[in-house]
Amino acid sequence: MAEIKPFEFKQCVSLLKSTGKKAKNLRELRDIISIVSDESIFHHTYQYFLKGHILEYTNDFAHWAGESLEERALAEHLSNIDPYAFKNIDGLRQELLNVIDGYLENFPEPREAIQGGEFYFNETITLTFSAGIRAKNPAEFLIAVKYMDAAAVYYHFYEARVRLGVDDFSEWFEDSLGRKEPAGKIRAIDPFMHSIEKIREHIIEAVEEDVRTGMESIGQ
Numbered sequence: 274m275a276e277i278k279p280f281e282f283k284q285c286v287s288l289l290k291s292t293g294k295k296a297k298n299l300r301e302l303r304d305i306i307s308i309v310s311d312e313s314i315f316h317h318t319y320q321y322f323l324k325g326h327i328l329e330y331t332n333d334f335a336h337w338a339g340e341s342l343e344e345r346a347l348a349e350h351l352s353n354i355d356p357y358a359f360k361n362i363d364g365l366r367q368e369l370l371n372v373i374d375g376y377l378e379n380f381p382e383p384r385e386a387i388q389g390g391e392f393y394f395n396e397t398i399t400l401t402f403s404a405g406i407r408a409k410n411p412a413e414f415l416i417a418v419k420y421m422d423a424a425a426v427y428y429h430f431y432e433a434r435v436r437l438g439v440d441d442f443s444e445w446f447e448d449s450l451g452r453k454e455p456a457g458k459i460r461a462i463d464p465f466m467h468s469i470e471k472i473r474e475h476i477i478e479a480v481e482e483d484v485r486t487g488m489e490s491i492g493q
Contacts, residue, residue: 280445282404282417284425285432287320287397294394298385299342302334302392303373311362312396318356318365319435320397322469323427331465332356334369334392341390344383347376355465357434401428411452411487415480418442423469430472431464442476446483455483 292313296302306314317333330336331352339348350372359365377383386392404425408414418426429441437444440459447456458479462472 277409278445278449279407279409280414280417280441280449282406282408282421282425283401283428284404284422285399285401285428286424287316287323287399290396290398292394292396295391296394297391299338299344299347299373299377299383302337303370303377305394306334306366306369306373309394310396311366312398313394314362314366314369316395316397318354319431320399322431322464323424328466328468337386337392341386341392342384344376344380347373347383350376352465357438357464399432411446411450411455411480411484414445415477415484418473418476418480423473426469426473426476430462430469430476434464452483455479458482 292309294305294309296305321330321332321336329352330339330348332354335348335351338344338351351369354365354368354372356365359368404421406417406421408417431440433439433441433444443456443459446452446459459476462475464472467475
């Protein structure tokens with residue numbers, strides 16, 4: 274029997290850095306998006322859920338359009354962009370520009386943000402390190418996922434999609450443990466509909482059921 278590869282929990286820390294660029298209206302936002310660094314686009318889209326923002330939006334651009342500019346229709350269109358559907362930042366950047374350009378064609382003079390409500394472009398340096406926790410089976414995984422830092426949930430559930438196209442948790446359950454049912458339930462969790470803590474709860478539910486089923490089968 275092949276040895277099971279333990280799940281090694283990792284987490285990340287993001288160090289925020291200002292680009293020195295800001296926008297006070299939609300046209301300025303559009304122009305800066307077209308030239309700002311890939312790291313800035315990544316920060317304002319992929320890392321949105323690490324910051325615990327309003328779930329009505331799925332990226333910082335949509336958040337700003339909806340809350341500071343009160344352009345609700347635009348915010349909805351921007352929120353519909355799935356960053357994980359793109360193979361690289363260039364594709365995501367172009368889709369952001371396409372959505373904003375389409376909106377400006379219909380509303381060529383959108384309102385400006387009030388002073389102090391400008392959009393500040395930032396970027397991050399992300400450091401990844403081991404959390405010092407390993408799990409060899411679902412029961413150990415369950416204990417770990419209950420108490421690990423939220424940054425670890427983000428790293429394995431969100432950031433993994435950039436690396437692998439799928440979250441680390443479900444991949445381990447399916448590929449290392451051969452447990453397709455909990456893997457499918459974890460994979461079915463919508464990354465855009467829940468906070469990190471709610472995602473943790475759904476993962477716990479899926480794994481608890483798997484552990485319970487395993488214990489019942491042993492007792493029979």
